[in-house]
Amino acid sequence: MKKKQFLITEDGSHTLYLPDLDETYHSIHGAIQESNYVFIERGLNYFAEKENVEKLRIFEVGFGTGLNTLLSAIYAEKHQLFLQYESIEPFPLEKDEIQKLNYPIITDWLFSDDLFQNIHNSSWNEWIGISTYFQLRKVKAKIQDYEGSGMFDVCYFDAFAPSKQPEMWNSEILEKFFLLLNHKGIFVTYCAKGQLKRDLKSIGFEVETLPGPPGKMQMVRAIKP
Numbered sequence: 249m250k251k252k253q254f255l256i257t258e259d260g261s262h263t264l265y266l267p268d269l270d271e272t273y274h275s276i277h278g279a280i281q282e283s284n285y286v287f288i289e290r291g292l293n294y295f296a297e298k299e300n301v302e303k304l305r306i307f308e309v310g311f312g313t314g315l316n317t318l319l320s321a322i323y324a325e326k327h328q329l330f331l332q333y334e335s336i337e338p339f340p341l342e343k344d345e346i347q348k349l350n351y352p353i354i355t356d357w358l359f360s361d362d363l364f365q366n367i368h369n370s371s372w373n374e375w376i377g378i379s380t381y382f383q384l385r386k387v388k389a390k391i392q393d394y395e396g397s398g399m400f401d402v403c404y405f406d407a408f409a410p411s412k413q414p415e416m417w418n419s420e421i422l423e424k425f426f427l428l429l430n431h432k433g434i435f436v437t438y439c440a441k442g443q444l445k446r447d448l449k450s451i452g453f454e455v456e457t458l459p460g461p462p463g464k465m466q467m468v469r470a471i472k473p
């Protein structure tokens with residue numbers, strides 16, 4: 249397996265490039281920008297404002313660099329919203345790769361570095377209190393083998409692109425999200441392929457196509473009625 253490469257994306261934040269898959273972990277148009285737009289604004293913030301809740305539960309596929317996790321933790325602290333966040337990842341990064349990522353220094357929150365270190369130093373497969381408002385459970389497994397039954401309010405689907413990892417985008421996996429979500433729960437992803445939308449609809453989701461982040465035309469948000 250060839251070594252991962254660090255790239256600087258258009259907003260100055262890092263992403264990783266996997267030569268074997270010819271794929272990056274985030275958009276080259278801006279890793280932080282994309283994560284903030286797709287997952288935080290269109291997912292977490294949308295749900296929190298619509299349902300006016302004081303606590304909520306998020307499920308993410310896959311944990312990767314921990315960027316979505318960090319941005320969600322920052323959101324929780326800023327908004328004083330209790331978040332329980334479960335994230336699944338079969339291929340964790342090495343410690344030296346994590347330490348090189350520039351997210352803690354370019355996110356606009358005084359305690360980003362503490363959050364980022366706590367997120368990455370936390371044990372796998374158990375619930376850990378990361379900060380006042382943020383609890384995390386990182387699950388070291390493939391989504392295909394995941395049998396969790398927690399009821400979640402928001403699912404972030406952040407797999408590699410369907411062209412690179414098609415097995416992640418099949419109906420069997422999409423059905424897991426439907427089962428994991430509460431009534432009115434939402435699923436968000438950066439992808440807006442027609443097949444994905446058709447599959448989500450046939451599973452029972454109400455599907456919305458939204459404008460995408462810079463560099464992408466569209467994204468998808470699906471609601472469990």
Ligand SMILES: C[S@@+](CC[C@H](N)C(=O)[O-])C[C@H]1O[C@@H](n2cnc3c(N)ncnc32)[C@H](O)[C@@H]1O
Pocket residue numbers: 272273274309310311312313314315316317336337338339389390391392406407408
């Ligand atoms: C697009 S990257 C995720 C980026 C991540 N959300 C972040 O904030 O850095 C896709 C991730 O899915 C993980 N992955 C690959 N196969 C998987 C599987 N079968 N189940 C769960 N995650 C998987 C990869 O290792 C990678 O970390």
